[in-house]
Amino acid sequence: MSTKENTFKNLIGKNGRALGSLGYFIILMLVFLIGAPEVMMRPNLHQSVFVMLPVIMFMVIPLVFLVTAGEIDLSFASTFGLSAYIFALLLKAGLDPLLCILIGILSGAVVGILMGCLVVYGRLSSLVASLGALFFIRGFLFVASDSKSISFMEISDHWIYDVLVGKLFGVPMQVYWAALFTIFSYYLYRKHVFGIHIHHVGDNPDSAAQMGINVNWVRISAFMYVGLGAALAGIFSCLINFTWWPTQGFGYLLLALAAVFIGGTPTWGGVGTIVGAVFGVGVIAYMEVGVVAMGMSGVWRQFFNGLIIILAILGHRFHGGRVR
Amino acid sequence: MSAIIELKNVSKSFGGITALKKASIKVDVGEVVGLIGDNGAGKSTLIKTLVGVHAPDDGQIIIRGNEVKNWNASKAREAGIETVFQDRALCPQQSIVWNIFMGKELKHRFGFIREKEQVREANKLIREIGFTSKLIDAESPVGNLSGGERQGVAIARAIYNNAELIVLDEPTTALSLIETQKVFDFVDNVKKSGRSVLFIGHNIYHVYDISDRFIVLDRGEVVHQLNKNDIEGPEALMKVMKDAVSKH
Numbered sequence: 251m252s253t254k255e256n257t258f259k260n261l262i263g264k265n266g267r268a269l270g271s272l273g274y275f276i277i278l279m280l281v282f283l284i285g286a287p288e289v290m291m292r293p294n295l296h297q298s299v300f301v302m303l304p305v306i307m308f309m310v311i312p313l314v315f316l317v318t319a320g321e322i323d324l325s326f327a328s329t330f331g332l333s334a335y336i337f338a339l340l341l342k343a344g345l346d347p348l349l350c351i352l353i354g355i356l357s358g359a360v361v362g363i364l365m366g367c368l369v370v371y372g373r374l375s376s377l378v379a380s381l382g383a384l385f386f387i388r389g390f391l392f393v394a395s396d397s398k399s400i401s402f403m404e405i406s407d408h409w410i411y412d413v414l415v416g417k418l419f420g421v422p423m424q425v426y427w428a429a430l431f432t433i434f435s436y437y438l439y440r441k442h443v444f445g446i447h448i449h450h451v452g453d454n455p456d457s458a459a460q461m462g463i464n465v466n467w468v469r470i471s472a473f474m475y476v477g478l479g480a481a482l483a484g485i486f487s488c489l490i491n492f493t494w495w496p497t498q499g500f501g502y503l504l505l506a507l508a509a510v511f512i513g514g515t516p517t518w519g520g521v522g523t524i525v526g527a528v529f530g531v532g533v534i535a536y537m538e539v540g541v542v543a544m545g546m547s548g549v550w551r552q553f554f555n556g557l558i559i560i561l562a563i564l565g566h567r568f569h570g571g572r573v574r
Numbered sequence: 575m576s577a578i579i580e581l582k583n584v585s586k587s588f589g590g591i592t593a594l595k596k597a598s599i600k601v602d603v604g605e606v607v608g609l610i611g612d613n614g615a616g617k618s619t620l621i622k623t624l625v626g627v628h629a630p631d632d633g634q635i636i637i638r639g640n641e642v643k644n645w646n647a648s649k650a651r652e653a654g655i656e657t658v659f660q661d662r663a664l665c666p667q668q669s670i671v672w673n674i675f676m677g678k679e680l681k682h683r684f685g686f687i688r689e690k691e692q693v694r695e696a697n698k699l700i701r702e703i704g705f706t707s708k709l710i711d712a713e714s715p716v717g718n719l720s721g722g723e724r725q726g727v728a729i730a731r732a733i734y735n736n737a738e739l740i741v742l743d744e745p746t747t748a749l750s751l752i753e754t755q756k757v758f759d760f761v762d763n764v765k766k767s768g769r770s771v772l773f774i775g776h777n778i779y780h781v782y783d784i785s786d787r788f789i790v791l792d793r794g795e796v797v798h799q800l801n802k803n804d805i806e807g808p809e810a811l812m813k814v815m816k817d818a819v820s821k822h
Binding site: 443446456457458459460462464520 | 625627661
């Protein structure tokens with residue numbers, strides 16, 4: 251075997267999951283392109299997808315860290331709403347928008363830490379504990395806001411609006427911010443002690459502890475990152491819509507999780523891929539518009555969403571079994 | 575003071591079960607100490623306490639003459655104690671290089687990994703410990719390796735960190751004869767280099783062959799500490815162990 255061939259095989263072997271997700275994304279786009287060429291060639295369709303796609307990205311990328319660490323979080327969909335609520339309240343109180351954003355992000359991180367502590371020190375299943383937190387936080391939002399939304403059209407006059415969700419070269423600014431966040435997260439995940447310890451803890455927490463890794467802290471910080479990402483998503487969603495509303499973010503719960511798994515991060519912990527998750531988000535973001543673009547009636551949407559998810563996850567079985 | 579580590583009256587219990595009762599042991603510079611005892615004698619608990627995986631309920635841990643509080647695995651590694659655990663403490667889905675540097679990564683500022691350096695060092699190490707297959711390099715996942723090769727990775731990790739004391743917990747379990755011999759050669763080399771070894775095993779012949787001194791553990795208590803000169807052979811050592819058990 252030549253070295254060149256070897257390198258190539260290595261490349262496929264190491265990036266199988268990410269390449270698989272890229273494959274599903276391409277297949278999906280081809281199907282849509284063949285099914286509805288004139289709609290899919292229209293630039294404003296893509297523009298509309300790219301308005302909200304970054305918001306999903308902020309949620310999904312940190313979830314890859316958490317799932318790699320062997321945990322799961324459902325509460326992020328409510329943390330999204332809570333941090334956005336805090337942001338909206340502070341904004342209405344007349345605080346500087348930049349400060350509102352920073353406090354909003356911080357609040358997400360704090361909720362994440364609390365969530366992590368609940369799981370780690372309460373020795374609870376993260377699935378069940380975060381399910382509780384999901385409803386608890388959302389319930390709090392309904393009560394606190396009296397189920398009323400908050401709008402803040404005035405934000406569009408502030409410089410921060412243009413910087414965060416304005417347009418640059420015809421592309422929404424949030425796309426650049428999400429790209430920056432994703433690149434940063436990629437390096438954090440693959441090249442930084444934080445990400446590497448997350449892999450070890452998700453793979454074999456006992457081994458990690460025996461080698462002196464603070465397993466509890468690694469788990470809590472993974473939850474913190476998810477909370478932070480959810481807060482970013484919530485605040486961006488507020489800025490894009492000029493409004494906070496009580497159910498904001500709730501609809502992303504299952505879609506964001508689906509993007510993680512379509513993206514090639516398995517449920518068992520220890521492995522995952524940021525690049526794959528990007529394509530997972532792509533699949534999720536285009537799935538809905540694509541099905542409708544192909545002339546399918548709205549009632550078929552969820553049917554096809556489900557089909558795509560099942561096929562993608564089945565596919566991932568072929569290029570990434572678990573090694574023990 | 576020539577002891578690298580000393581445990582004084584260390585006790586540990588799990589739930590209602592006492593695993594260690596006021597155990598006191600020490601390991602001096604350059605000696606190979608064999609720790610023996612029947613199943614359930616508390617060997618593993620003693621080792622895991624010594625290397626900081628379990629926190630003792632009571633007693634002192636003294637490193638080179640200074641008592642250390644809040645002893646943990648990370649402090650043990652900083653103090654120059656490396657352990658080859660019975661379960662090898664590897665992460666099978668991660669690469670050899672990530673396993674070798676697990677918990678002690680080579681870092682730039684801000685915590686980013688010195689990746690190229692790690693891979694170079696890991697490739698050197700796996701050749702040193704005798705991996706010859708061209709299919710295995712530092713970036714292969716540990717899960718693709720055989721039992722002996724995995725043990726090799728665990729040992730490589732202990733060597734790399736230039737430990738002053740290497741703790742080997744049942745290192746020859748499930749190994750072939752040749753692989754077992756490799757482990758013995760490794761212990762010899764460590765000893766020649768002036769470092770210390772704490773060797774845990776239930777095969778008394780293995781332990782007898784390589785140790786300078788023996789600690790006999792029974793039901794959580796240190797019942798004997800013997801020099802090799804005090805004992806005539808592995809059979810005599812076995813008798814000491816049996817007598818200790820029958821006293822209870």
